[in-house]
Amino acid sequence: MRIMYINNFGGGFADHIEIEEGTTVSKLFAQKIPDGRPEDYLIRVNRLPASRDQILKEGDRITITPTKIEGAAA
Amino acid sequence: MAADIHTQLQPIDHCGRPPDSLHLLIAEIPDLQRTCSQFRQCVGQQWHLAADSKRHKLVRQLCRMDTAISKLTSDLTSRSKRLPTAHDILADLREIEEEFGEVRYDKRSKSLCTTTEPITLEGLEFGRFTICFNLSTIASNCDENPLNVIALDPNPCAADDAVVHPHVSAGHLCLGDATAPLRKATTEHRLADAFQIVAAVLRTYSADSPFCAIENWNGRPCDDCGFIANEDTSFYCEPCDKNFCEDCFSRCRDCGESMCLSCLSSCEICGDRICEDCQSLCDGCGEVACTGCLENELCPSCLEDRENEEIENDDEEIEQESTEDPSDKSQEPTSRVFTTDSTVTSVQSDRLVETSIHA
Numbered sequence: 001m002r003i004m005y006i007n008n009f010g011g012g013f014a015d016h017i018e019i020e021e022g023t024t025v026s027k028l029f030a031q032k033i034p035d036g037r038p039e040d041y042l043i044r045v046n047r048l049p050a051s052r053d054q055i056l057k058e059g060d061r062i063t064i065t066p067t068k069i070e071g072a073a074a
Numbered sequence: 075m076a077a078d079i080h081t082q083l084q085p086i087d088h089c090g091r092p093p094d095s096l097h098l099l100i101a102e103i104p105d106l107q108r109t110c111s112q113f114r115q116c117v118g119q120q121w122h123l124a125a126d127s128k129r130h131k132l133v134r135q136l137c138r139m140d141t142a143i144s145k146l147t148s149d150l151t152s153r154s155k156r157l158p159t160a161h162d163i164l165a166d167l168r169e170i171e172e173e174f175g176e177v178r179y180d181k182r183s184k185s186l187c188t189t190t191e192p193i194t195l196e197g198l199e200f201g202r203f204t205i206c207f208n209l210s211t212i213a214s215n216c217d218e219n220p221l222n223v224i225a226l227d228p229n230p231c232a233a234d235d236a237v238v239h240p241h242v243s244a245g246h247l248c249l250g251d252a253t254a255p256l257r258k259a260t261t262e263h264r265l266a267d268a269f270q271i272v273a274a275v276l277r278t279y280s281a282d283s284p285f286c287a288i289e290n291w292n293g294r295p296c297d298d299c300g301f302i303a304n305e306d307t308s309f310y311c312e313p314c315d316k317n318f319c320e321d322c323f324s325r326c327r328d329c330g331e332s333m334c335l336s337c338l339s340s341c342e343i344c345g346d347r348i349c350e351d352c353q354s355l356c357d358g359c360g361e362v363a364c365t366g367c368l369e370n371e372l373c374p375s376c377l378e379d380r381e382n383e384e385i386e387n388d389d390e391e392i393e394q395e396s397t398e399d400p401s402d403k404s405q406e407p408t409s410r411v412f413t414t415d416s417t418v419t420s421v422q423s424d425r426l427v428e429t430s431i432h433a
């Protein structure tokens with residue numbers, strides 16, 4: 001099953017990926033960001049805030065954006 | 075609005091990058107053809123060494139072209155593949171509005187803007203920030219910065235009015251870890267993501283590399299070295315009416331008065347800091363010294379010189395006396411010469427010489 005997966009951390013990523021049927025938001029999160037905590041990220045499915053146990057469907061668009069990103073100077 | 079924005083975001087290639095790299099690629103072809111026919115000739119003539127060298131050249135050229143091709147391909151496809159439709163833009167605008175409460179598009183300046191909530195970091199309030207993206211800069215896909223961040227309720231750092239957030243100076247947000255994901259989001263015209271990434275940076279304090287550290291936000295810059303010292307570590311120098319950091323501030327070793335390093339001198343003998351009132355000059359060489367380092371108003375080296383001089387003078391006088399007319403000696407054998415003011419005008423015996431030296 002194909003979904004659109006966008007992450008806005010690290011180098012950034014936005015592309016279609018294959019996932020297993022029945023994958024939940026938290027399962028995908030754990031696969032993609034194994035050492036991250038979901039509460040530190042803004043997770044939206046089809047542009048709406050998503051709950052962790054929401055099951056992803058074919059063609060869904062999931063975005064994961066950290067709520068805090070370290071800036072710099074100069 | 076979504077339609078306007080969609081039109082505005084149509085790639086305009088100000089920087090002309092794809093045509094440029096395509097042009098470079100095409101320019102490689104005649105070279106490649108030449109190397110190729112030379113290689114074929116070398117092989118035909120069985121010039122093994124030359125053939126080998128041409129083969130290497132061919133590989134290098136192909137590698138260069140390979141890199142150029144993949145760059146060109148990714149440039150062209152990432153842009154055509156991902157560019158959102160007007161419908162996507164509308165969804166983005168709704169998402170921005172839902173997240174920030176508003177979104178504005180200024181047709182004249184081609185800027186899409188939103189405003190954050192009031193931002194507080196480590197207990198310090200920085201107020202709201204307007205985040206603006208220039209869409210024509212985004213559309214041109216140049217390296218130029220499309221982002222501008224404006225403080226609506228500015229609480230600038232004491233040291234620099236332009237610094238309105240630890241990571242914002244003169245409208246420029248230093249993106250740090252957000253650089254790559256923001257670049258990707260703007261290149262792909264994911265506007266809601268771009269605003270969220272910027273807001274995430276504004277909501278975060280990175281103590282490692284701020285324009286101005288939060289603990290020094292209300293501090294004062296040291297007039298000497300520029301370091302921003304906080305209230306506890308900033309010192310006022312009365313003589314020059316300026317503020318200094320700990321490192322650029324000291325006290326007079328004699329009277330204890332605190333002053334900046336420029337208002338204090340150093341004793342050239344012991345190195346201790348002394349104020350103008352407490353400093354003395356050596357009578358001999360004019361060096362600045364503290365009272366403790368001068369003896370009879372002389373620095374140790376001038377004192378030594380003077381003592382040596384005195385001994386030399388005395389020696390000379392003794393010598394002069396002893397080489398005077400020997401007839402005097404025969405006529406007036408002893409005692410006339412010894413005077414009380416320690417100046418020996420005429421010395422006749424060893425005992426008297428010694429006395430005069432010690433006088």
Ligand SMILES: [Zn+2]
Nearest residue numbers: 296299319322
């Ligand atoms: Zn200083």
Ligand SMILES: [Zn+2]
Nearest residue numbers: 326329349352
């Ligand atoms: Zn003093």
Ligand SMILES: [Zn+2]
Nearest residue numbers: 311314334337
């Ligand atoms: Zn001073």
Ligand SMILES: [Zn+2]
Nearest residue numbers: 341344364367
């Ligand atoms: Zn001294």
Ligand SMILES: [Zn+2]
Nearest residue numbers: 356359373376
């Ligand atoms: Zn001296």
